Amino acid sequence: MPLLDLRQYIEALRNLGEIQEVAAPVSLDLELGAIIRHCSETGSPAPLFSAFADHPSGFRILGAPAATSARRGLAMVRAATSLELPPTSSGIEIAEAIAASLDLPAINPQIVDSAPCFENISTGDDVDLNRLPVPLLHDGDGGRYLNTFGCIVARTPDGSWTNWSIARIMVVDGKRMTGLVSPQQHIGMVAKAWADMGKPMPFALALGVEPSIPFICAMPLPAKVDESGRLGALMRRPIRTVRCRTVGLEAPASAEILIEGYLHLDEKTKEGPMGEYPGYIPTEPARDGPVYHVSAISHRHDAILPVVAAGEPAEENHTVWGTMISAQILHDLRAAGIPATTAWIPQQSAMHWLVVTLPRDWRRRTGIDAAQALCQRIGEVMFSTKAGVVPKVIVLNDDINPDDLKELVWAFATRCHPLLGHAVFRDEPEDPLVAYLRTNEKTAARTGKVVYNCLPPDEWGEALPVRASFRHGYPAEIVDRVKRRWSEYGFR
Amino acid sequence: MKDTERDLADCVGAIYQAGAGDGSWLDVGERICRIMDARRALLVLGGPGGPRNLLMPADGSETAYAGYFHARDPYAAKARYDFATARAHHLGNAKLGTELVAENEFLNSEFYYDFARHHERRHVIGGMAGLTEATPILVSRGDDTGAFDETHVRLLKTLMPHVQRAIELRARLGRNDETFALTRAALEALPVGVGVVDAGLKIRxxxxxxxxxxxxxxxxxxSLRSGPCVGSGVYLAAMSREEASVLRRLVASATSGGTGGAxxxxxxxxxxxxxMVAPAPQGLAADVSGMDGGAAREAFALLILRPLNRKVAPQADMLCEMFGFSRAEAEVAVALTGGASAEEVARRRSVSLMTVRSQIRSILGKSEAENLRDFERTMATLGALVPQLR
Known part of the structure; x- marks a missing residue:
């Protein structure tokens, strides 16, 4: 059954044992953030908060909406359920399904007449962001972040491109917000197109949308591709949208909370810092961010705000953004003739590693003869697109499962010669949030990237190292015999 | 059972085709399993690489059986006993497993406990065939589909005479074993190094x-034993990256419709x-890799190895035999091929220069060479036939 809004998603998670109701009042000031962090780090069920010690009732918050689960075989159950895939799907399987959808024709959204979010509408002087339960998530954040998992809608002045994206947005006061809007981001490109005409950019911020929408917002699609159409192709149905009340945009009709207004690139206020996906709370001072002026706030009765407490893995940046980048890169590599078995960002790498695995006959399939040349090609394909945000790529044979951290660490340690075959890219665009960047690199948003060659020596051709493990290092009948007789040996 | 008579007739046809080497025994196995509602079929006959089950593709179960459990199979043991003691009585006959081996004995055997119950061999029907030794057909099922009954026995009995004749036909034609053995023996006897590899340089x-x-x-x-698992094959590799790259290019050419190269x-x-790398003729590739009739034909490359910087002259005996040289002429020919001048040869052999020149004229005449340079070319070609890599 399709999950058409956040409430249906919560019910689906509840049936899977992935929801924890929290009725006890919690403080929006750090306590709620700490609970969500702890849930993310321990794989606990997603907390659904219904009472706040320091905020009036009338709203709820869903924490860790797509974090991982600690339950065996169900690590990615929330992501899989969001995309209506089997709950036992692995991250790699989810990425494969998403990559496959990229070759399907887009299904454009369907505009509906009304939506539940218009049950309560405030416009003009009635607009007050302080009525929303906006948490202070980390000790050291520069403000309270309203948007950590919502959909920002923006459209170019000529109407040819409607962009849906996720970027953090902080409340400044009752009528203003600020956030990260960099020129490299698609929202930055759209905003610049409006600014070039001397006009602010109309925006809609849809919070608490149907569960698949944050995934497509996180996907690094090429510029000028509408996310809504691609999501339609992925979900095999049109996504329902509704006309906003004060701006000329359509926003996801499933929103629990819908905020409308105009983004002024030329007006600045202090933004950040905020604990982010690399796993650190920045110590540098706040930077200037553009101002979102709010013209309308609409919300459902008892509306639910989803909240991500970004930080050390695994949280939604890793499970959602990481999966979508993996899928896009997998698709791009294959389209470029590189027969990747998979491309996967291990969640524990906090978006800093991407692993590409290849079959042993990659030379015959690509026409490329040397591992170094292959790594160079992979880097060229990856780093030339928006998906190339991951700075370190590890290239391995596909006997390694990149989703198995024990196997991955062993393979990277033992198959990577420190000097041979790597492809180094010295000056590439990069997300300034990458953890280790120096100040000048953050300012320039450029740094070096590398593709690590972990393939066998070129002289070996298609031969692979023989693994000295129980599974690989013995004849199949011995492995089978030992497994069958395990309890007979006295083991339990 | 579905359209049994037609299926039986088709199966009989397939049995004779396989026996004649024009069809696939795997096809026979599939048909027998379908007719009998069975999961596995076994007919172990000698072939390339030793005895193996012709009726099922190689998998973990077949490997385990061939590697160890064939020697523990009570049905095979009973067939050997019956064949040795009353061959005429048993040939062409078929029986339920419980008539061949007591149920208790079977269920308490290592064969059942460690192998049969995990590999769809709980219930069995055996049909006797064989030439000089018992080579029964054993058809089996797992516990989930229940035991066979007399209907199945009758079906196998119908097939057994044809299986027996097909085995006889196979032996007479001797296609698999003899071709394989002859090809290998011929390649082993060549005085040069010979290999056959697939497009990925896996050595066949x-x-x-x-x-x-x-x-x-x-x-x-x-040669390099490859992983990731044991038994993943042995690959040909080069010490130098550059030479490895050239080798891959030549093999790619030879296995994709090109001519290869040197x-x-x-x-x-x-x-x-x-x-030298060249496309392996299909028959040769099939023989050395042990492919059965009907198997997919993969492209292989033929490799021929020969040292270049060691001058190898044919032996004197060989020259005498080939050209009718006298012993002295043959020794002069070998010395000349080693780069010696006529004067040096005369000095070394303590004969006059005239004698050597006369011998050279005789050598050129008998070998039908126009001059000494032409004769050296002939000797170089003959050198390729001399064992060189030992």
Missing amino acids: FINDLARRYLAGPDAGLF MRVTSRNGAVVGL
Whole structure:
């Protein structure tokens, strides 16, 4: 059954044992953030908060909406359920399904007449962001972040491109917000197109949308591709949208909370810092961010705000953004003739590693003869697109499962010669949030990237190292015999 | 059972085709399983690489049976006993497993406990065939589909005479074993190193000379046991990256419709080996890789290895035999091929220059060479036939 809004998603998670109701009042000031962090780090069920010690009732918050689960075989159950895939799907399987959808024709959204979010509408002087339960998530954040998992809608002045994206947005006061809007981001490109005409950019911020929408917002699609159409192709149905009340945009009709207004690139206020996906709370001072002026706030009765407490893995940046980048890169590599078995960002790498695995006959399939040349090609394909945000790529044979951290660490340690075959890219665009960047690199948003060659020596051709493990290092009948007789040996 | 008579007739046809070498025994296995509602069928006959089950593709179950459990199979033991004691009575007959081996004995056997119950061999029907030894057909099922009954026995009895004749036909034609053995023997006897590899340089065959070369500590080429699992095959590799790249290119050409080519491989001790890579003729590839009729035909490359920087002259005996040289003429011919002048040969042999010149004229005449340079070319060609890699 399709999950058409956040409430249906919560019910689906509840049936899977992935929801924890929290009725006890919690403080929006750090306590709620700490609970969500702890849930993310321990794989606990997603907390659904219904009472706040320091905020009036009338709203709820869903924490860790797509974090991982600690339950065996169900690590990615929330992501899989969001995309209506089997709950036992692995991250790699989810990425494969998403990559496959990229070759399907887009299904454009369907505009509906009304939506539940218009049950309560405030416009003009009635607009007050302080009525929303906006948490202070980390000790050291520069403000309270309203948007950590919502959909920002923006459209170019000529109407040819409607962009849906996720970027953090902080409340400044009752009528203003600020956030990260960099020129490299698609929202930055759209905003610049409006600014070039001397006009602010109309925006809609849809919070608490149907569960698949944050995934497509996180996907690094090429510029000028509408996310809504691609999501339609992925979900095999049109996504329902509704006309906003004060701006000329359509926003996801499933929103629990819908905020409308105009983004002024030329007006600045202090933004950040905020604990982010690399796993650190920045110590540098706040930077200037553009101002979102709010013209309308609409919300459902008892509306639910989803909240991500970004930080050390695994949280939604890793499970959602990481999966979508993996899928896009997998698709791009294959389209470029590189027969990747998979491309996967291990969640524990906090978006800093991407692993590409290849079959042993990659030379015959690509026409490329040397591992170094292959790594160079992979880097060229990856780093030339928006998906190339991951700075370190590890290239391995596909006997390694990149989703198995024990196997991955062993393979990277033992198959990577420190000097041979790597492809180094010295000056590439990069997300300034990458953890280790120096100040000048953050300012320039450029740094070096590398593709690590972990393939066998070129002289070996298609031969692979023989693994000295129980599974690989013995004849199949011995492995089978030992497994069958395990309890007979006295083991339990 | 579905359209049984037609299926039986088709199966009989398939049995004779397989026996004649024009069809696939795997096809026979599939048909027997379908007719009998069985999961596995077994007919172990000798072939390339030793005895193996012709009726099922190689999988973990077949490997385990061939590697160990065939010697523990109580049905096979009973067939050997019956064949030895009353061959005429049992040939062409079929019986339920419980008539061949007591149920208790079977269920308490290592064969059942460690193997049969995990590999769809809980219930069995055996049909006797064989020439000089028992080669029964055993058809089996797992516990989930229940035991066979007399209907199934009758069906197998119908097939057994045809199986027996097909086995006889196969033996007479001797296609598999003899072709395989002859091909290998011929390749082993060649005085050059010979190998057959697939497009990924996985070694499918290598003769003794080539094996010795690859095992040499200074060799420019080597064989490499590949993973990730044990048993993933052995690959041909080169010590030098550049030579490995050329080798891959030549093999890619030879296995994709091209002509291959030749290259030089340098050993660590400076020795140079000439390597010729050419498309392997299909018959040769099938023979050395042990493919049964009907199996997919993969493209292989034929490799021929020969040292280049060691002058090898044919032996004197060989020259006498080939050209009718006298012993003295043959020794002069060998000395000339080694680069000696007529004067040096005369001095070494303590004969006059006139004698040597006379011998050279005779050598040119008998070998039908126009001059000494032409004769040296003939000797170089003959050198290729001399064992060189030992």
